[in-house]
Amino acid sequence: MPNIKIFSGSSHPDLSQKIADRLGLELGKVVTKKFSNQETCVEIGESVRGEDVYIVQSGCGEINDNLMELLIMINACKIASASRVTAVIPCFPYARQDKKDKSFFDIPVDNLYAEPAVLKWIKENILEWKNCIIVSPDAGGAKRVTSIADRLNVDFALIHKERKKANEVDRMVLVGDVTDRVAILVDDMADTCGTICHAADKLISAGATRVYAILTHGIFSGPAISRINNACFEAVVVTNTIPQEEKMKHCSKIQVIDISMILAEAIRRTHNGESVSYLFSHVPL
Amino acid sequence: MRKARPHPKCRMNVPKSGYRVFSANSSAACTELAKKITERLGVEMGKSVVFQESNRETRVDVKESVRGQTIFIIQTIPRDVNTAIMELLIMAYALKTSCAKNIIGVIPYFPYSKQCKMRKRGSIVCKLLASMLAKSGLTHIITMDLHQKEIQGFFGFPVDNLRASPYLIQYIQEEIPDYRNAIIVAKSPAAAKRAQSYAERLRLGLAVIHGEAQCSESDMADGRHSPPSVRNTTGHTGLELPLMMAKEKPPITVVGDVGGRIAIIVDDIIDDVGDFVAAAEILKERGAYKIYIMATHGLLSADAPRLIEESAIDEVVVTNTVPHEVQKLQCPKIKTVDVSMILAEAIRRIHNGESMAYLFRNITVDD
Numbered sequence: 001m002p003n004i005k006i007f008s009g010s011s012h013p014d015l016s017q018k019i020a021d022r023l024g025l026e027l028g029k030v031v032t033k034k035f036s037n038q039e040t041c042v043e044i045g046e047s048v049r050g051e052d053v054y055i056v057q058s059g060c061g062e063i064n065d066n067l068m069e070l071l072i073m074i075n076a077c078k079i080a081s082a083s084r085v086t087a088v089i090p091c092f093p094y095a096r097q098d099k100k101d102k103s104f105f106d107i108p109v110d111n112l113y114a115e116p117a118v119l120k121w122i123k124e125n126i127l128e129w130k131n132c133i134i135v136s137p138d139a140g141g142a143k144r145v146t147s148i149a150d151r152l153n154v155d156f157a158l159i160h161k162e163r164k165k166a167n168e169v170d171r172m173v174l175v176g177d178v179t180d181r182v183a184i185l186v187d188d189m190a191d192t193c194g195t196i197c198h199a200a201d202k203l204i205s206a207g208a209t210r211v212y213a214i215l216t217h218g219i220f221s222g223p224a225i226s227r228i229n230n231a232c233f234e235a236v237v238v239t240n241t242i243p244q245e246e247k248m249k250h251c252s253k254i255q256v257i258d259i260s261m262i263l264a265e266a267i268r269r270t271h272n273g274e275s276v277s278y279l280f281s282h283v284p285l
Numbered sequence: 286m287r288k289a290r291p292h293p294k295c296r297m298n299v300p301k302s303g304y305r306v307f308s309a310n311s312s313a314a315c316t317e318l319a320k321k322i323t324e325r326l327g328v329e330m331g332k333s334v335v336f337q338e339s340n341r342e343t344r345v346d347v348k349e350s351v352r353g354q355t356i357f358i359i360q361t362i363p364r365d366v367n368t369a370i371m372e373l374l375i376m377a378y379a380l381k382t383s384c385a386k387n388i389i390g391v392i393p394y395f396p397y398s399k400q401c402k403m404r405k406r407g408s409i410v411c412k413l414l415a416s417m418l419a420k421s422g423l424t425h426i427i428t429m430d431l432h433q434k435e436i437q438g439f440f441g442f443p444v445d446n447l448r449a450s451p452y453l454i455q456y457i458q459e460e461i462p463d464y465r466n467a468i469i470v471a472k473s474p475a476a477a478k479r480a481q482s483y484a485e486r487l488r489l490g491l492a493v494i495h496g497e498a499q500c501s502e503s504d505m506a507d508g509r510h511s512p513p514s515v516r517n518t519t520g521h522t523g524l525e526l527p528l529m530m531a532k533e534k535p536p537i538t539v540v541g542d543v544g545g546r547i548a549i550i551v552d553d554i555i556d557d558v559g560d561f562v563a564a565a566e567i568l569k570e571r572g573a574y575k576i577y578i579m580a581t582h583g584l585l586s587a588d589a590p591r592l593i594e595e596s597a598i599d600e601v602v603v604t605n606t607v608p609h610e611v612q613k614l615q616c617p618k619i620k621t622v623d624v625s626m627i628l629a630e631a632i633r634r635i636h637n638g639e640s641m642a643y644l645f646r647n648i649t650v651d652d
Contacts, residue, residue: 040410043404043405044406045406048406064365065368068370072413075409094342
């Protein structure tokens, strides 16, 4: 493909390499370092004049440092006369403080979905998927969960917090029947994992045979890993929007779905001016 | 004319149209300067909570109403530069969306000010930062001893560049016995202008250090090498453009006589101390019997304290624009000058719409 360059920030070089491999390209040469006073320094190592540039940087780890690095890289490419600069941000930082709504941006935003990859994983890895039940750990995720349940043609359930009186602690109430079924919890991100661990306990005590958790972004900060190790999950599945190698060493229940092909395909389609909406319901091979 | 008397229970002097001072730093070491400034102003710090969540996202919560008020945000830049910048941006934006009238950033040490020139295929981070600060809602900035004065041009709004030199000069006059036998030294030709302005005000001589290890920074700041450096010129027709001659690097040398004098090196930032240590060596060789370093911003990164302790430098004097308590513990040669008074005075004058000229009365053109 002519006129395209892909650069990687330092947040997730592994994913960037996978994306580049799928596109049959080499990652662009860039040097990112910090001066001794901790200021970020970026130098692009090749010409980007007239090129369509994609910068892959995930909002994970040291978020403010990675964000600054991304901004400086974008700035450097624009000054070096790149024809277009696109930021590929698998896990968008600060997304819980504001909504990552398209209308908040002045520039085009393509929000891709991990759903097709999740469906594929369920069909390939859970034997009794035809008789499973998809569960949302909170009321806000109901739409996400029903979408998956419909495509698999299975039932869904949800857990919601109920507070009877003002000073009482929230009670978790299961809405739906999970007796003798394999329960699959689905959510968009797992940070400290308090909610999903409580949900798993609830499901087991309500009669579920096994509990899986499938989450798009596995942030896993604070006590998350120890909570997962002590909880009754069969497996906790996340995508590789955030690097998981370190965490997998401390927790054998974590499995990873590779979404590099979705991002690679999105880049290819954007570069060629093709529609990206195909990716909202299909996983590229 | 009725004079407003403060309510007996209220310890706060609330000026007529109301201004509040916030600090956007999350760590205690950084809020020290802000506390000193608010004490001098006689106001209470605005109520806010700034912290890092477990996933390293910064969170800022402003706990009081700021509608229609003038707000000053004091932000010190510690080692974690990018987080401090993010804290400032988030707080400014939070205040803007809460209908504050004016938001003035008090950023004594302005970060990324060394990345203000085009370097090969780099980014002019300072300009990027200026755009981000403007977008987040700041309408005015107070800073001190900007590394390059031209940075003021990156902003579309007023930037007050205060000077620490009156304080450092006062330190020299009061704390260095027989300072009249001193000579002001510039550690590289680039610092000569600033050194000259100190020498003028103290009526002392000037010396400049030149040579090895001074050229690396200035080479990089040359901008893009256009046309590209020579690869192969065979068969290339077209303009015969003259090639850039590589700069000669002479051995380190002192221009000026320092024999039998106290040497005072002045600079705006002291960060990596390799250059300073080398300068001290050569000054000692040429006969200086005491060596002081005066710098506004004491970043003192990496193992600067250890290197200073082991070197020929007698004392390093910096202001409290950048927190350096840890470095002081490691190296007793480091001394601090408090500049909270001039920052508090600037805040007061800006709020009251008074002239700032008094704060610049003793400053020369080259400072």
